[in-house]
Amino acid sequence: MNKNFIIEIINRDIKENAFDKKVRTRFPPEPNGYLHIGHAKSICLNFGIAELYKGTCNLRFDDTNPLKENINYINSIIEDIEWLGFNCKNNVLYASDYFNQMYKYAVKLIKSGLAYVDDQTIDEIKKNRGDYNIKGVESPYRNRKIEENLILFSNMKKGMYVDGEKVLRAKIDMCSKNINLRDPIMYRILHVPHHRTKTEWCIYPMYDWAHGLEDSIEKITHSICTLEFEDHRSLYNWFLKKLKIFHPKQIEFAKLNMSYTVISKRNLLKLVENQHVEGWDDPRMPTLSGLRRRGYTSNAIKNFIFSLGVAKREAISDFDHLEHFVREDLNLNANRVMAVLNPIKLIIENYSENKTEYLKAENNPEDKKSGSRKIPFTKELFIERDDFMEKPIKKFFRLFVGNEVRLKHAYYVKCTGFTKHSNGNIKEIKCKYDPSTRGGWSNDKRKVRGTIHWVSSIHAINARVRLYDKLFNKKNPLDCDINANFMENFNKDSVQTIEHVKVEPSLKNAAANDKYQFLRKGYFICDKTSNENGLIFNKTVGLRDTWAKKNK
Secondary structure (H helix, E strand, O other), X not given: OXXXXXXXXXXXXXXXXXXXXXXXXXXXXXXXOOOEHHHHHHHHHHXXXXXXXXXXXXXXXXXXXXXXXXXXXXXXXXXXXXXXXXXXXXXXXXXXXXXXXXXXXXXXXXXXXXXXXXXXXXXXXXXXXXXXXXXXOOOOOOOOOHHHHHHHHHHHHHOOOOXXXXXXXXXXXXOOOOHHHOOOEEEEEOOOOEOOOEOXXXXXXXXXXXXXXXXXXXXXXXXXXXXXXXXXXXXHHHHHHHHOXXXXXXXXXXXXXXOOOOOOHHHHHHHHHOOOOOOOOOOOOOEXXXXXXXXXXXXXXXXXXXXXXXXXXXXXXXXXXXHHHXXXXXXXXXXXXXXXXXXXXXXXXXXXXXXXXXXXXXXXXXXXXXXXXXXXXXXXXXXXXXXXXXXXXXXXXXXXXXXXXXXXXXXXXXEEEEEEOOOOOEEEEEEEEEHHHOOXXXXXXXXXXXXXXXXXXXXXXXXXXXXXXXXXXXXXXXXXXXXXXXXXXXOOOOEEEXXXXXXXHHHHHOOOOOEEEEOOOEEEEEOOOOEOOEEEEEEEEOOOOHHHHHOO
């Protein structure tokens, strides 16, 4: 991890003996959705700092809202963190572990005259808080006696009131310029079963009440969070000071935003619920499970995150930048294969009708340990339709009548003609091969400008390929008219499915998550829905790296 302002703060704290020298961080997701790439920055930062200082990083679920949480989200979050390479399975913590302690802390504040039960409705409370220009209005229940508040709060816990009938609020300052300090709600009534505590509780702590307490209970030394919590820091500090308990240091950093997508569980949930995507792990989604299904690697994502650095100023990162690291990683690890996405027949006129020879093909020139494979070569092949032109344009070096090209791993072939369908479309291309050029090289060292890929027609396996584009048509989808919905910027053509793709027979046993470079086409991953009835490949990224060129 590169040096950044957070590391400088921690180094200074260690030097000044600000704590016991063991750095303790945490990653505290709410289990109300899947993690996205923005979370990856926080994960890498918190777990990375713990590793750097040989400290600890807690995975702690802020499970304080049973209305939106479930075990599927918890399992997906654990899976994503482990996939990124950070061990968390053996130390999973929950806010609900501390419900009893939080309740006792609330009682302590009530006894100190610093919290009260309010009978106002949520709408009344919201209205009376005011805004940046209007001072708040004190609740008529603000000065209830301590004894009465203790009884009412106990009755809330016992389930004696309906949802929304009462809340517990902190008594701070209704005229504070920081609206978070205008008597924030600490507990609300929810007669909803919790995924862990079941029906034990019918009052649940609000996030702003619970969050700082959790850090304190776990003795977190550095509470690292995004800038949106900067205005909440004063509230967390107030609670910790009044309770006289361990006080972590909160440090804020700029969250990660990405172009042409949305980085918000709330907005991502809308995409899922409205079926604009097929689920949280749709390969178009910026979720870690979606990126994984698309073929992005954990190394690529971490290298991308670390390349951005850590700053206080928010910016929008380009997917081109991320794709650069994906290509870099897959180039080293993905085996090369041949797949023809838009096939047309190529017939070698002077090749024996019943002959099949097996040619040696290197699996990955970047990885000598990957070995080689044998690929069948026959009289009839499939090539890409756009590798032939009836009337070639300038600098077109592929097949046209009279031109010679190299068939990858095979022979030189020269186009001799073609046939057409009755509608005028090209039906078949004809050529002759040079037997002396086996392996794709000639003894006379004649120059051949074009090299194309191919698949034996009788050995080819049918497959389906999905090509992906940006999820939204606008760089910042949320930048829209006040009366507009960000979904108006949704790219309806963000996925294209190609049927009847022809792939070489070595892919017959391709399994889910196997990654390949389709020669001349890009990097692809075998989708989890592939089975014996049909192979499905998702395009991860093309071969061209525009970001690297822009940043030379």
